[in-house]
Amino acid sequence: MRAGANFLYFILGGFFLSASWFILALFAAMTIVLLPWARACFEIGKMSLHPFGHDVISIRELDGKSKPLSGILGFLCNLVWLPFGIYLAFFHVLHGVIMFCTIIGIPLGLQDFKLAGISLFPVGKRVVTKELVDAARKQNAKDELAKYRT
Numbered sequence: 001m002r003a004g005a006n007f008l009y010f011i012l013g014g015f016f017l018s019a020s021w022f023i024l025a026l027f028a029a030m031t032i033v034l035l036p037w038a039r040a041c042f043e044i045g046k047m048s049l050h051p052f053g054h055d056v057i058s059i060r061e062l063d064g065k066s067k068p069l070s071g072i073l074g075f076l077c078n079l080v081w082l083p084f085g086i087y088l089a090f091f092h093v094l095h096g097v098i099m100f101c102t103i104i105g106i107p108l109g110l111q112d113f114k115l116a117g118i119s120l121f122p123v124g125k126r127v128v129t130k131e132l133v134d135a136a137r138k139q140n141a142k143d144e145l146a147k148y149r150t
Contacts, residue, residue, distance in 0.1 A: 002053040009108050013095050014048055017115070020091075021045030036077050040122035044115065047127045051111035055133045056118045056125050062136050064143070074124035085120040092116035 010018075025041035028034035047054055078085075096112030099105030118125060 002050075005052040005107060006050040008104075009051060009111060010049065012099065012105065012108060014051070017091065017095060018045045018048035020088075021048055024088075036074075036123050037081055040081070040125065043125060043127045044118055044122055047115055047118065051115065052107075053130055054127050055130045056114070056127055057133045057136060059124050059126060061140060062126055062128065062132075064140065077123040078121040081123060082120065085122065089116040089119035092119055 006014075021041050022045040025038045025045060028038035028041055043056075047056065092112045092115045096109035096116065099109035099112060
């Protein structure tokens, strides 16, 4: 089911959205200074290629450690990114609204709205399978519960 939905999303505009993210990632990587944003653009491009079955999680939630881009530096990078993110999120929202005009496109539009959300604050996030997200969040909940019990 996921493969079919991903294929349909790819055919109905996901290719162009993901291509724009990968081109932006390449441009950012070539400038060296924009490497945190290059990684973020690459993650969003991956999500644009196959949004069904994948979800976004912060680095801190995923590995349980504090990384440089998951703290104050990541916050500052996201603030610098915000004007560009608004512009790029607009295209995901526009594509989502177009997808909502058809009954079959409603699930595709929902994925576009999820992509619009990550487009605004992408630094410090990773795209992984939904199963991995669930496992990481369950482990974090167990660790948090263990802290309260001690």
